[in-house]
Amino acid sequence: MSDCEKFEEALSALLDGELPEERRQEVKAHLDSCEACRRELAQWRKLSEAARAVGEPSGDRWETIWLKAERGLAEKRASLRLRREIRRAVVVAAIAASVLLAAFFWSPRTPVFPGTTVAQASEFEVVSIETGPGYAPVVMMPQGKDLPVIWVENVQPVASPDDRS
Amino acid sequence: MEEYSDEELLAGLARGDVAAGRAFFLRYRQKAYRVAYRLLGNEADALDAVEDAFLKLITAAAGFRGEATAKTWFYRILVNTALDSRRKRRVHASLDAMEDDEEGRSQAIASRDEGPVEAAERGEMGEKIRQAIADLDEKHREVFVLAAVEGLSYKEMADVLEISIGTVMSRLFYARKYLQKSLKGYLEASHE
Numbered sequence: 001m002s003d004c005e006k007f008e009e010a011l012s013a014l015l016d017g018e019l020p021e022e023r024r025q026e027v028k029a030h031l032d033s034c035e036a037c038r039r040e041l042a043q044w045r046k047l048s049e050a051a052r053a054v055g056e057p058s059g060d061r062w063e064t065i066w067l068k069a070e071r072g073l074a075e076k077r078a079s080l081r082l083r084r085e086i087r088r089a090v091v092v093a094a095i096a097a098s099v100l101l102a103a104f105f106w107s108p109r110t111p112v113f114p115g116t117t118v119a120q121a122s123e124f125e126v127v128s129i130e131t132g133p134g135y136a137p138v139v140m141m142p143q144g145k146d147l148p149v150i151w152v153e154n155v156q157p158v159a160s161p162d163d164r165s
Numbered sequence: 166m167e168e169y170s171d172e173e174l175l176a177g178l179a180r181g182d183v184a185a186g187r188a189f190f191l192r193y194r195q196k197a198y199r200v201a202y203r204l205l206g207n208e209a210d211a212l213d214a215v216e217d218a219f220l221k222l223i224t225a226a227a228g229f230r231g232e233a234t235a236k237t238w239f240y241r242i243l244v245n246t247a248l249d250s251r252r253k254r255r256v257h258a259s260l261d262a263m264e265d266d267e268e269g270r271s272q273a274i275a276s277r278d279e280g281p282v283e284a285a286e287r288g289e290m291g292e293k294i295r296q297a298i299a300d301l302d303e304k305h306r307e308v309f310v311l312a313a314v315e316g317l318s319y320k321e322m323a324d325v326l327e328i329s330i331g332t333v334m335s336r337l338f339y340a341r342k343y344l345q346k347s348l349k350g351y352l353e354a355s356h357e
Binding site: 070 | 183291298314337
């Protein structure tokens with residue numbers, strides 16, 4: 001490998017400003033004494049200049065492209081707005097569902113005896129039922145316990161055929 | 166908007182901000198066109214690639230995570246878009262060739278591709294340079310164009326092309342040697 005071949009790749013990096021300082025000094029020293037490498041570097045520089053020489057495109061194509069880009073941006077805004085609205089609707093629906101679920105689980109259901117459930121209510125034994133004008137007290141006793149529960153049902157008096165007359 | 170960084174403008178693009186989009190477009194349109202023109206070799210295809218790249222950028226802007234700079238990210242979209250369109254064009258060209266008379270087809274393509282930029286270049290050595298760059302294979306052409314035309318650093322090119330810095334250096338060196346050989350007459354004449 002000749003001296004020049006050893007420096008060729010470094011010349012390329014030198015042209016691009018990518019050569020480390022210590023190597024740059026070495027390559028520059030070689031360039032000072034080598035006409036062939038100086039010519040090569042000049043030709044590569046010329047190549048880059050020629051490659052950069054691209055004029056503006058013709059016509060009003062930039063405006064056409066920008067109009068399409070502007071439409072793209074408008075669609076983007078619309079899509080972001082839609083996404084925000086959907087997200088908001090989902091949050092509202094989730095809150096509403098939570099409230100409904102809470103109401104369902106926390107509200108008292110059929111058994112009205114404090115601290116009992118439907119299954120427990122079926123274990124009561126009806127001890128007596130009395131009826132009177134407008135009321136019907138029911139006395140119930142939990143199985144095996146000595147604690148009567150009195151249930152007073154408000155009943156509407158039923159008019160007898162005699163009363164109607 | 167000139168004082169805003171590329172990353173700030175890209176963040177604006179992700180929100181659909183027109184002013185940020187316009188600023189980014191004005192900052193990069195000619196650079197993008199130069200790259201696309203040198204990658205594709207003609208004005209019409211280069212403009213199509215620039216348009217597609219900007220539209221893709223708008224769609225993808227929200228996905229920018231800052232692993233690369235906004236500039237290298239945009240160039241990656243641009244280079245991929247340009248090279249994809251070139252590959253598609255080749256497929257179409259070979260399908261056309263099966264149906265059309267070869268001579269007629271060449272004339273049709275030449276008249277479609279040639280814009281005023283090419284026309285201006287025809288009288289100079291520009292056409293030879295355009296052809297020589299077009300003759301480079303894809304992987305060497307993309308490195309040469311990004312370095313020589315846009316002056317990207319080796320690190321930036323490595324990010325755009327997703328290759329190592331060593332590969333960037335060797336491809337660029339090869340491309341320069343190839344073009345120097347192809348354009349020997351022109352370079353020696355202009356040097357003297």
